Amino acid sequence: MPHVVDTWPAPASAPSAVPWSLDGLRGADPVLGFAIVLLVAVVLGEALHRRLHLPRMVGHMVTGALASPLAFRLLERTDLDPWKPLIDLAIGVLVFELGSRIRPRWLLDNRSFALTCLLEGAFAGVAVTAVLYMMGLPLVSAALAGAVAMSTSPVITLSLVHEIRPRGQVTERLLMTTAANCVLTMVTIKAWRVLAAADAPTWSDELIQAAAGAILVVSGSLLLGLAAGWLLTKLSEAIRGVAAAPVLQIAVVILAAMLATQWKLSPLLALLVAGMTARHLMGHMLIVEPHLGSAGAALGVMLFIALGMLFTLDDIVRLWPWVLGLVFGRLGGKALAVGLLARPSGLSARQAAALILALQPMSSLAVLLTADTLGWSEQLPGIEQRVLQSLLIATTVMHVVGPVLAQWALNSLANECPHASAKEP
C-alpha cells in the first residue's frame, strides 16, 4: 500500500482541547481516530447512496479526504501505517479475485476484443504522453504519466461490481480489460525504465540491466503467481473444508504478495496470475468470497478511506491544464480503441460508450501496485515533480468521478444492473 510521498508534520493538539473538538480529535490516538472515521464513512457512504444513488465507496473516500490534511486534518497520512497490513490484504484479495474472475481463453475466441484490451490501454498511454509532451512537459516524464494513465483501478472496478451486481457483456469486458490494462501498465513502466536508461548515447550496461530486470520481474511474477495458484489448489485438495477455504485464500494471497515485494517482483501480476491459475486448476471448487464476508466489508471501507486520505489537490491552480490534458487524453485514447473495435468485437455503440465510461476510474493504486515495490516513487528517479503531482490530482478527480460514471454506464447505458432500481429493504 501507499508509501506516501509527503511528510506532513503531525499537529500537536492543544493540551487543553476538549475531546470532541477538532483539536481534541487531532490529538486522539490515531487508531481510535481511524475507527471514528470508519464509523463516519459507513454512515456517509450509506447516506450518499440512498439520497443521491452514488456508489458507497464515494462516501467512504470523501470521508477519508475530509479527515485528511486536505480538509480537517483529523488524521495524518502516516496514521494509516498501523492499518497498512489490513489494507494491503483488502487490495490483494480484490486483485486475486479479479484474476479468478477472468477467463484468458476469451481473448483467443474473440481476437478483436483481445486487440481492444491491448489498444485501449496503449492508445490512452500514447494520447496522454502526446498531449502532455505538446503542453511542454519532457518526453520521459510525459511517458511515465501515459503509462500510469493506461490502467483502470482494479479495486474500484471490482468493488463496484460487488456493490451493484451487474451482469452482461459490458461488465465482463470491463473486468477483462481492467486486468489487461493493469498488466500492460506494469510492463510499460518497466519499459519506461529501459527507455529512461536509453538516454545514454550507447547501449550501456545500465540499459541491459534495466531490460534484464524488466524481463525478470515479469517472468518472476508469472512464475510466482502460477506457484501460488498451484499451492492453493493442492492445499484445498488436502483440507477439503469449506470453512477453511477463505483462510487458505487469505494465507496464499499474503504469501504471494509478501514474496513478490521481497523479491522485487510485481504483486499485481503475481496475484492476478495466482487467481487465474487457481480458477483454472480448481474450477468450481474455488469460491472467492466477495469482500470476505462482513469482516471483508470493513476491510473494503478501510481501503476506500485510505484512498480518500491520499487525495490531493495541491497546486491545482498551476497544474490544472496538465490535469485536464491527462484526464481527457486518457478518455480520448480509450474511446478511440474501444469505439474502433466495438462492432468487430460484437459490441453495440451504446455498450461501447458504456465500456469507455466504465473504464475511467483511475487510482493511485494502479501506480503503487504496478511498481516493483511499494516504495515506487524512489524507483522513478528523474521524474518531474509537477508531472507526479498532476498525476495525483488527476487520480483524485477520477477517484470521485470514475465510480459515478462507471455506475451510470453499467446501470443506465448498458442496462446490466437488474437490481439497481429494486427497492431496498
Add this chain to the structure above:
Amino acid sequence: MSLAEFTPSEPLTLGVELELQLVSNHDFDLSPQAQDLLRLLGKHAGTWDVKPEITRSMIEISSSVQREHARLRAELNDLREQLSQAARRLNIGIAGGGTHAYQHWSDQQIFPTERFQYLNDLYGYLAKQFTVFGQHVHVGCEDGDKALWLLHALSRYVPHFIALSASSPFVQGVDTGFDSARLNSVFAFPLSGRAPFVHSWEEFGQYFDKMASTGVVKSMKDFYWDIRPKPEFGTIELRVCDTPLTVDKAAALACYLQCLCSYLRNEHPYEPADDDYLVYTFNRFQACRFGLDGEIVDPKTKQRAKLRDDIIRTLAHIDEHALDLKALDASNLLRDSLFEGNDAGWLRKQRARGLPLSAVVEGAAGRWMG
C-alpha cells in the same frame, strides 16, 4: 379478432423450435445477453432462424421446414455450430435442459419487446418464472379438421415425449424429484393444459370466438396448451418437451413425432374421444414426476403400464413408418436412451458425483456446444 384460416401445408413436414439457456462462463448462472448474441447472429449463414424469448437470458431457435431426419439433424448441428461460435466470442455458454438448475427468477429481465412487456404486465412474476426452456415440434397438416383429429389422437402419447425429453430435475438450486419440473411452471398459466375436444376447424373457430369475446385471449399465442394448432403455419405444435441436452436428441424426438403422426394417420389404430382425457393429467403427472419409470393408464383399455415399456411397444409399431420416413436412426437413438436414461438422469448423475450445480450446468453447456 377471429381465428385465422388454417393454411394447408404438406402433411408430415417438420419444424423444430428450441428454447436455449445463455449462461455466464464465470459462474454458469443465466446471463442476460440475448441481444448480444442476436446481434452477432444477424447475418448468419443458414435457413434457420433465431429469435428472442421472454427473458434476456433465453433465445429461441427454429429450423426450416424439414422432411427427413438426416437433413433436420444436419441443420440443427449447423445451427448449433454457428451459435456456439458466436457465444464463444461473447464468453458465454449455451445449454439445453428444461430449467436452469439454480437461476433465481427475480434476477431475470424481460426482453424489451411489446409482446413480452404485455405478458409481464399480465402475468406478473409468472412471466419471469417462465424462464424455462422447451422444445416445440410442428407437424404439417393438410387442413384444420385433420390437424384437430391428429391433435387429439396424439394426446395418448404426450407422456412419451415428456419422459423422453425430461431434463429439468433442478429448480432454484434444489432437486425437485421431478424429471420434468419445467411443466409445473407452464401449468401455472391459466390457459395451459389441453385443447378443448372439438372435431372440426369450424367448431374450433366458434370456441375461439367465444374465448376472444370474453377478452381472455387475443390470439392462439395466448393458449399454452400441450398441443395446439398453429393455423398460420398449417401445423399442430407439440409443446411438452424439455429442451434436450443435445441437438441430436432434439432431432430424434421430432422424428418420433413425425413417425407417430404417420402411424396414426395411416393406420387409425383408434378414434380419439373426449374420455381419453380422463387419464390425461394423471399420465402427464407420472411422466413429469418419474420420467421413464412412470406408470401410465391406457385411456382405451384402462390397463396400467410402465412408460418405458409403452414407448418400446410404440417404437416397434412405428418402425415401418420410420423406415419409410428415413427416421430409423432417430428411433434407434431413442430406443438406446430408454436404457441409458433420459437427460434428467444424466444431470442427476453429475450431481451425485459431488459436483456443484454450477459444474452440472457447465457440463450441460459442454454437451450442447460440443
